[in-house]
Amino acid sequence: MAKQNYPKTIIEFASTFHSDEICYQYLIESRWPDGFMCPKCYNKGGWWLEKYHRFECPICHWQTSPLSGTLMYRSHLPIHIWFWTAYLVSTHTPGISAVQL
DSSP, rough: OOOOOOSSSSHHHHHHHSSSHHOOOOOOHHHHOOBBBOTTTBOOOOOEEEEEEEEOOOTTTTTOOOOTTSSTTSSSSOHHHHHHHHHHHHSSSSSOOOTTT
16 A cells, blocks of 8 residues: 555545555554564564564564554454544544543
8 A cells, every 4th residue: 555645534534444454554654664674673674474463573583563552552453443443533523522432
């Protein structure tokens, strides 16, 4: 997925972020625009472990999730639900309460 502007309408959002895989790809490209870099040994490059949704460094074998360091880390909710939450909280006028969400 090429880097593009964040969707401006709910229709654009729904068509852009319609699966967990696309949401992960967006996070990966946002977090590591020049490609994955290991946070432990700073090696550039690694393997994507599809089953676990994280990268593994070929040098130190450290595994890193694109979700680490975020509110989404270790959540049991699918990532596309988190994307919807962020979209609704940031675009709903005059705001959205936790109960509404």
